[in-house]
Amino acid sequence: MAGSSFAAKKKKGTASAVKKTPKRPKSVRDPKQPKSARSTAGSEANSTAAEDASDEDDESDNGPYCICRGPDDHRWMICCERCEDWFHGECVHIGKDVGESLIEKFICPNCTTDNLVTIYKKTCTLGSCRKAARLTQSPPSVFCSDEHAQIWWERMLTRLPKARAKAALSDELSQEEFMALLSSDLATIDGDGSWTLRAPFSGKPSEVNGDVTEEEKEYLDRKANARFKLAEETLLCQKMITLVEMVQERRRAAISAGRIAEDICGYDHRLDSICARDAFAAFVKSPEGEVIFQASKVDDPLGEGDEVRGMCERKRCKIHSGWHKMLLLAVKHQIKEMADQAAEVGEDERILREAAEERWRRRQAERNWVEVIEE
Structure with missing residues (x-):
């Protein structure tokens, strides 16, 4: 699972890692023969049927796992960070997309306490996106990608009223006012198109306006x-x-x-x-x-x-x-x-x-x- 502490554990037959060996003792037996070999064994296979059935009970894929104490039936499973047991996503009400993308540390229902719970990653700020935000990257971002950041800004801008539709006493910015703010010295546009806005009056006061000539003012206006x-x-x-x-x-x-x-x-x-x-x-x-x-x-x-x-x-x-x-x-x-x-x-x-x-x-x-x- 991407970004999770149990991502390195490989699990056979599922998208997660291989389950740890059960704590109960396993009987020592020879590797299983392929189906073609077993089909040609004939009477030999019949004579060892009971032994094979016993061996199947000791298979790690037959469990017991999860709160249902069932086998690994190749459904998606997730590992508890405390007891290291494996749980079917359906049994703990966690989908594969959420488990692999948004869970930082999973704690099963049996181990959950007031001080020990499942830790989730912050999701992308863009609505309907189920990916994790890039909070650990430099610079950190509350979005999963630059594209989603721009889409979010675009949607926010479309919600602003146009100048002709803005109420006279409203203190809400219009689209034109917001664009003017972006084009001022307070805003910068990076190479990827993202916008950066510093707080107004955060810099030193300008005392040189009176020293700018009329020609220079026209130049600055252009x-x-x-x-x-x-x-x-x-x-x-x-x-x-x-x-x-x-x-x-x-x-x-x-x-x-x-x-x-x-x-x-x-x-x-x-x-x-x-x-x-x-x-x-x-x-x-x-x-x-x-x-x-x-x-x-x-x-x-x-x-x-x-x-x-x-x-x-x-x-x-x-x-x-x-x-x-x-x-x-x-x-x-x-x-x-x-x-x-x-x-x-x-x-x-x-x-x-x-x-x-x-x-x-x-x-x-x-x-x-x-x-x-x-x-």
């Missing part, structure tokens, strides 16, 4: 507008990633429902505008695009609930081969390019502001003099 546009385009790229993931989720749901096979392409025609920013921006503002991003779900384009309508249903489609991976890589490359451009713009602003600050310091030093008056 740079600020350039960063704002890059932030808007980055947000648009995040919506592209969200749409690709939603189409992939619909394809997986159709496979799970038995509507299509694993080798079906599943490409959706609504992905045609991915990487074309103007065309995709028009799609986002269209009625269909607004419905998709508000519901965070790609559905039947005709609205009749068909699980596969709009998908490419070719087997091993060569036209759209590897569409999911290729589209994500293309969009992330665009995000990285815009992040590099934003870094260049920010560097230009930093150089100008440092020059203005140095001028301000020199002027302050020039005023720092003492006049000595002789008596």
